[in-house]
Amino acid sequence: MAAGLTGEEVQELYRQHGPALLAYGTSLLGDFAAAEDVLQQLFLRLLTMKAPREPRLYLFKAVRNRCLNVMRGNARLAPLDPREWLIKPQGMAEAGLEVEKAVRELPPEQREAVVMRIWCGMTLAEIASVLEIPLNTAASRYRYALEKLRGLLKETR
Amino acid sequence: MNPDRDDEKLESYLRQFHARAPRPLVLHQPRRLFRPLAVIAATAAALLIALVFLFPGWRRQGAQTFVVPEAGPIAKEISFARLSRFARQSPDKLEEHLNELSARTLPDVRAGQGVLKRLARE
Numbered sequence: 001m002a003a004g005l006t007g008e009e010v011q012e013l014y015r016q017h018g019p020a021l022l023a024y025g026t027s028l029l030g031d032f033a034a035a036e037d038v039l040q041q042l043f044l045r046l047l048t049m050k051a052p053r054e055p056r057l058y059l060f061k062a063v064r065n066r067c068l069n070v071m072r073g074n075a076r077l078a079p080l081d082p083r084e085w086l087i088k089p090q091g092m093a094e095a096g097l098e099v100e101k102a103v104r105e106l107p108p109e110q111r112e113a114v115v116m117r118i119w120c121g122m123t124l125a126e127i128a129s130v131l132e133i134p135l136n137t138a139a140s141r142y143r144y145a146l147e148k149l150r151g152l153l154k155e156t157r
Numbered sequence: 158m159n160p161d162r163d164d165e166k167l168e169s170y171l172r173q174f175h176a177r178a179p180r181p182l183v184l185h186q187p188r189r190l191f192r193p194l195a196v197i198a199a200t201a202a203a204l205l206i207a208l209v210f211l212f213p214g215w216r217r218q219g220a221q222t223f224v225v226p227e228a229g230p231i232a233k234e235i236s237f238a239r240l241s242r243f244a245r246q247s248p249d250k251l252e253e254h255l256n257e258l259s260a261r262t263l264p265d266v267r268a269g270q271g272v273l274k275r276l277a278r279e
Contacts, residue, residue, distance in 0.1 A: 007184050010182070010184060011182060011184070014182045018178055018182070019179065022179040023176035023177070036179050040179075043182050044184065084177070085176065085177050086174040086176065086177065087174065087176070089174070099171060114171075117168075118168060118171045118172060119175070146164050146167055
C-alpha cells in the first residue's frame with residue numbers, strides 16, 4: 001500500500017488551496033456546507049494515498065468529480081446552504097452580494113470558468129486541463145462569462 | 158472602446174472579493190493512532206504480568222475457588238496413608254482387606270452381560 005501524505009502535508013495543502021477549492025465547489029453545488037463536506041472528505045482521503053504529481057490540478061479535478069457525484073446523487077431544486085462564499089471588503093457588502101448573485105446566474109460552464117480564473121487564480125490552460133476541454137473552449141467560456149457578468153453588474157459598478 | 162481593457166477592469170473589480178476559507182480541517186489518523194494504543198496495551202499487559210509475579214497472594218485471592226466434594230467412605234479407606242497404616246498394623250490381613258475393598262470399588266467382571274464378562278470368560 002502506498003504511503004499517504006502526512007497530516008502536516010495535508011494541512012498545508014488545505015491551507016494553500018482550501019479557499020479556492022471551496023469557491024469552486026460552492027459554484028458547482030450552489031451549497032456552501034455541501035462543498036465544505038466534499039473538501040473535508042477529499043483531504044481525509046489524501047492521508048491514505050500517494051502524493052499526487054500535480055497537487056493543485058489533482059485537487060481541482062477531484063473536487064469537480066466529487067461535486068458531480070453529489071449532484072447526480074442528490075438532485076434538488078434549491079441549495080440547502082446558499083451562504084456567502086466571498087469575503088467583501090469594507091463598504092462593498094452590497095456589491096459583493098451582487099457579484100455572488102450575478103455569478104449564480106451564469107450558465108454552469110461559464111460560471112465554472114470564471115470562478116476558476118478569478119477566485120482560484122488558474123490559467124486558461126489549467127482550466128482546460130481540469131475540465132478536459134480544448135484551451136480555446138476554456139477561453140471562449142471565460143470570455144462569454146465576462147461579457148455576461150459585465151451586463152449583470154453594469155448598474156452596481 | 159477596448160474590450161481587453163474592459164475585461165481587465167472587470168477582472169480587477171471581481172478580484173477585490175476573496176474566496177472565503179473553509180472550516181478547519183479535522184484529520185483522523187487511524188494508522189498513527191494505532192501506535193500509541195499498542196504501546197498502552199503492551200505496557201498494561203507487562204504491568205499486569207509483573208503484578209501477578211510480585212504478589213502471588215493477590216492472584217490466589219482473586220482466583221475462583223472450587224469446592225472439592227467430600228470424599229466417600231470407600232475413598233477414605235483406600236487412601237495411601239490409610240492403607241500404609243493398615244499394612245504396618247496387620248500385614249497378614251492386608252491382602253484380604255484389599256480384596257474386600259476392590260470388590261466394593263471395581264466393577265464385577267462376572268456380573269451382567271457386558272464386555273467385561275465376555276473378556277473374563279476368555
